Amino acid sequence: MALLTIPDENTEISDWNEISAFLAARGVRFEQWAASAPLADDASAEEVIGAYESDIDRLKREDGYVVCDVISVTSGTPNLDQVRAKFLPEHTHSEDEVRYFVEGSGLFWFNIAGSPVFRVRCERGDLIAVPKNTRHWFDFGPTCFVKCIRLFNDPAGWVANYTGSGIDQKYNPVYATPVGSAAAV
Numbered sequence: 001m002a003l004l005t006i007p008d009e010n011t012e013i014s015d016w017n018e019i020s021a022f023l024a025a026r027g028v029r030f031e032q033w034a035a036s037a038p039l040a041d042d043a044s045a046e047e048v049i050g051a052y053e054s055d056i057d058r059l060k061r062e063d064g065y066v067v068c069d070v071i072s073v074t075s076g077t078p079n080l081d082q083v084r085a086k087f088l089p090e091h092t093h094s095e096d097e098v099r100y101f102v103e104g105s106g107l108f109w110f111n112i113a114g115s116p117v118f119r120v121r122c123e124r125g126d127l128i129a130v131p132k133n134t135r136h137w138f139d140f141g142p143t144c145f146v147k148c149i150r151l152f153n154d155p156a157g158w159v160a161n162y163t164g165s166g167i168d169q170k171y172n173p174v175y176a177t178p179v180g181s182a183a184a185v
């Protein structure tokens with residue numbers, strides 16, 4: 001289940017509708033989608049996109065996304081440390097960052113003016129759209145398993161503008177520590 005955490009207020013929100021409302025109040029789209037047909041674990045990108053075609057087309061119409069693809073990251077992904085390190089520092093994008101979690105999970109952290117820093121653990125079935133120019137970062141989490149559909153405004157794809165604030169270092173755990181310890185999320 002999705003989980004919203006505000007570390008500095010020692011607060012967690014586990015009710016999906018409450019999470020969605022919290023995010024909507026801050027301009028972040030959060031939806032739950034369901035596949036139109038069962039998907040095999042080894043389904044092709046075309047099959048994955050086809051299973052969510054109606055929702056993908058709706059978002060394209062509403063927010064102007066023009067292309068989508070499917071990415072997978074697992075603990076066996078080559079150069080995983082470098083891949084993880086790309087997403088962990090606080091950054092912004094000049095376009096929305098839109099991710100639908102087909103499988104697995106991941107942590108989106110937000111640093112939005114007027115709100116304490118918070119994170120959303122997205123799970124299978126969750127769609128999240130980080131608005132352009134929003135300060136955020138992404139953590140694969142301790143299990144490091146995710147298959148996502150990505151939608152883009154710009155076919156050029158994903159470019160991060162790092163803020164260099166270092167605020168992420170206050171919150172990101174060190175995953176060299178075994179999962180289940182106090183430092184793991």
Ligand SMILES: [Fe+2]
Pocket residue numbers: 091092093097136137138160
């Ligand atoms: Fe990002």
